[in-house]
Amino acid sequence: MTVLTAPAYLSPSGKEVVFLLLGLVTLGSALLVVTTRQLVHAALWLVVTFGGLAGCYIMLTAEVVAWVQVLIYVGAVVVLLLFGLMLTHAPIGPHPDVDSGNKPVAAAVALATAATLVTLIVDAFRTAYLPLEEATVGSARAIGDGLFRAFVLPFEVLSVLLLAALVGAIVLSRQDIPGGEED
């Protein structure tokens, strides 16, 4: 936690400009994810969102997290979601009723949450500054040290959790397991 005099907001550095542009791309594509009427397009805009976030991680010098983000989210999660859309016979093309009737309430809740969080964050962290010039904070060596020294036990527990999720997904998807009654 470094305390130093932060530069002014009105003279952003090059990194900050790049981060802001990436943030705009991320927010815009995320907005399209939650508002588009075409289901497949939502999944594809999700790729842009995750890619923009990976760029943000790189701007925060967290390289490992950025590449894991690209591998897991863009590579695996979006493909899984597209498979899910295909297997549930999602309609291709604009779909009139992808949104439920509580759109005003949802927008009000989201806007209220955004106003509260942004006000709180700006008030609390206005003077906090990240000195990112001298070193990367997320090199593979540093993350590996932390992961396999201090966090070995959670890491192993997580592998058991993944195994349990795998077995659970298989049990849920198989239709020939005896014992379950058919509808």
Add this chain to the structure above:
Amino acid sequence: MHLVYPLVLSALLFCLGIYGVLVRRNAILVLMSIELMLNAVNLNLVAFDAWVRDAVHSGQVFALFVITIAAAEVGLGLAIVLLLYRNRDSVQVDEATELREQREVAA
């Protein structure tokens, strides 16, 4: 870089996720919105890790853990959605009302 930039971005992303969860009818789109919220949390963790800078990089390690759990969650979630589709021929979350409180169902 000012810490406010990543934090505000993460807060806005989280709110977009909230909006998506509340407004979408298709269960897979709800899952996508949940992924948006998890990503917002990840950005927060990474930003605070770059600020706090402890020796073991807790924030980034936690972000990796969250990514792993999100992968497990989306796998299980899709299995449940597929089961729902197989049993009911529909993945609209507001049509899966069997466990709701008994009231007059408005269409």
